[in-house]
Amino acid sequence: MLVSGILAVSENNVIGSENDLPWRLSNDLKWFKKNTLNKPMIMGRKTFQSLPGLLPNRTHIVLTRDPSFSAENVVIAHTVSEALTLAESDATAKSQDEIMIIGGGEIYKLFGDQIGRFYITRVHTSVDGDTYFEPLDDDHWSQSFSAKNEASAKDQFNHTFCIYERLSEN
Numbered sequence: 650m651l652v653s654g655i656l657a658v659s660e661n662n663v664i665g666s667e668n669d670l671p672w673r674l675s676n677d678l679k680w681f682k683k684n685t686l687n688k689p690m691i692m693g694r695k696t697f698q699s700l701p702g703l704l705p706n707r708t709h710i711v712l713t714r715d716p717s718f719s720a721e722n723v724v725i726a727h728t729v730s731e732a733l734t735l736a737e738s739d740a741t742a743k744s745q746d747e748i749m750i751i752g753g754g755e756i757y758k759l760f761g762d763q764i765g766r767f768y769i770t771r772v773h774t775s776v777d778g779d780t781y782f783e784p785l786d787d788d789h790w791s792q793s794f795s796a797k798n799e800a801s802a803k804d805q806f807n808h809t810f811c812i813y814e815r816l817s818e819n
């Protein structure tokens with residue numbers, strides 16, 4: 650089962666500000682939907698609470714240390730391995746072969762070793778923020794896809810969709 654991370658990041662490595670995204674990119678929301686639809690999504694409790702609501706046709710697995718945390722129509726996990734086991738069962742039941750790690754900053758770090766693919770939207774601007782994504786190490790990742798997109802009425806900044814695959818170690 651492939652475990653993939655998906656995120657958008659600015660040129661100064663910012664992914665979030667005040668528990669929100671620091672930009673408005675309608676095109677990126679479509680890219681996110683296309684790449685997560687029908688797949689289980691693992692997220693941190695803060696990212697879950699930043700969503701406008703449940704995203705249709707995707708199981709939401711929310712990681713929290715709080716034993717009393719609950720939310721409607723959401724699967725709760727308290728450890729990385731529990732989240733992955735729940736996600737794998739969900740993916741298998743839906744004939745999917747990919748688990749999506751959708752953030753935020755703490756969760757990308759937590760699943761760093763398990764992630765074999767990253768869908769990264771490069772947002773071509775520098776912004777203020779409080780949540781960061783550490784750049785991938787070129788020695789361990791190879792870019793397999795890149796598509797440039799211009800800013801528009803619905804997309805605040807130029808941005809590039811990229812996919813990276815982890816290089817096998819030998």
Ligand SMILES: NC(=O)c1ccc[n+]([C@@H]2O[C@H](COP(=O)([O-])OP(=O)(O)OC[C@H]3O[C@@H](n4cnc5c(N)ncnc54)[C@H](OP(=O)(O)O)[C@@H]3O)[C@@H](O)[C@H]2O)c1
Nearest residue numbers: 656657665668669693694695696713714752753754755756
């Ligand atoms: N640009 C992007 O693509 C993107 C994507 C996603 C999110 N974001 C942004 O990122 C920011 C949120 O990221 P964040 O780093 O602050 O928070 P986060 O990673 O979304 O969630 C952190 C929470 O996850 C839980 N957690 C962390 N480690 C855990 C562990 N080992 N075991 C169990 N639970 C654990 C804890 O929840 P409890 O406190 O409940 O215990 C912790 O407070 C927001 O600004 C959001 O908009 C950006």
